[in-house]
Amino acid sequence: MRRIILSTESGADLPNELADKYDIQVVPMHIIMDGKDYLDGSLPVQEIYDYYERTKKIPSTTSTNAHEYQKFFATIREKFPECIIIHIGYTSKASSSFQNAVIAREEFEDIYLIDALNVTGGLAAIVLYAAKILEKEPNIEPEHFVEKIEEIVPKARLAFIPGSLEFLKAGGRVSNTASLIGTLLKIKPCIELKDGKLMSTKKYRGKMTRATEKLFRDYLNEFNIDKEQLYFIYSIGLDERIKERMDEVAKDNGFQNIRWIQAGGMISTHSGAGGFGVAGLEE
Secondary structure, eight states: OOOOEEEEEGGOOHHHHHHHTTTTTTEEEEETTTTTEETTTOOOOHHHHHHHHHSSOEEEEEEOOHHHHHHHHHHHHHHHHTTTEEEEOOTTOOOOOOHHHHHHHHTTTTTEEEEEOHHHHHHHHHHHHHHHHHHHOTTTTTTHHHHHHHHHGGGGEEEESSOHHHHHHHHTSSHHHHHHHHHHEEOOOOOOOTTTEEEEEEEEEOOHHHHHHHHHHHHHOOBBBBOOOEEEEEEOOOOOHHHHHHHHHHHHHOOSEEEEEOOEEEEHHHHOOTEEEEEBOOO
């Protein structure tokens, strides 16, 4: 049987050690700051926050383009000759990256594309689910494998609280008035993925310590998440006490494996420092 290789974008925030463990190939998206183009992953996230503190501006982000995908797929084939590539992509509802992968695929054979309709930890949950299947069944038929992944896509659930309304305002995601009112009332919006789109759903009032626990409990009440694996997402600056408390709550609710994922450049440019999220797969 020909070897199957998984790939995804940097917007999955996949930890390097897991990408290495499962030979998952990651193509970088882009961060534009001060007119300079940085490959996502090459720019320390702290520099994004430092730039914002100096300028009150946030960098912009762009997708991986079709030419980059062509080079990416060609490089995978050079590294793993005759392999079959299954690419699990960043939601097409929030980026043109997936469509660019579709364009690039026309130059190749035996490449399967799956729109994960998710980002950051939600996308990572799907990619790692696929990696674990492949580890157990290395000779699985590609078509059957793709079906299994596509079946899990609508079961991936992601919810997060951005670290700063000011950051959302700077990125044009809330108005100045909404940001001011939200800040004065200490309101923290919950952002969820709904049919591949980032949407503001619930609102929490008070300190981040209280809001994060309420978010997590609402998340567990709304979704029947598989207890085998849970992912917490954080952006730099999240209070360590919040991490400790979330670990406690997750263990109290029967989760066997809990992994923290640091938000990379793509999510960090929109969420601000100190953000918190949770992702998992429904049973």
